[in-house]
Amino acid sequence: MTERVVFITGANGGLGTFVTKRFLEIDAIVVGGSRKISKEDFEWPNFVPLPVDF
Numbered sequence: 001m002t003e004r005v006v007f008i009t010g011a012n013g014g015l016g017t018f019v020t021k022r023f024l025e026i027d028a029i030v031v032g033g034s035r036k037i038s039k040e041d042f043e044w045p046n047f048v049p050l051p052v053d054f
Helices: 014-025
Strands: 005-009 029-034 047-051
Touching: 005 014, 014 029
Parallel strands: 005 029, 029 047
Antiparallel strands: none
């Protein structure tokens, strides 16, 4: 089995939330980057929040 890992910037914004959820639903490991983000924003075990300010 090949694991999919994706990094999404703006993960809890409008479009970012949609994209993040879609990848989580197909069991990808998602590293979600955003200024204000936490584990509680997406309650999937394969979600990793990463607070960043680009």
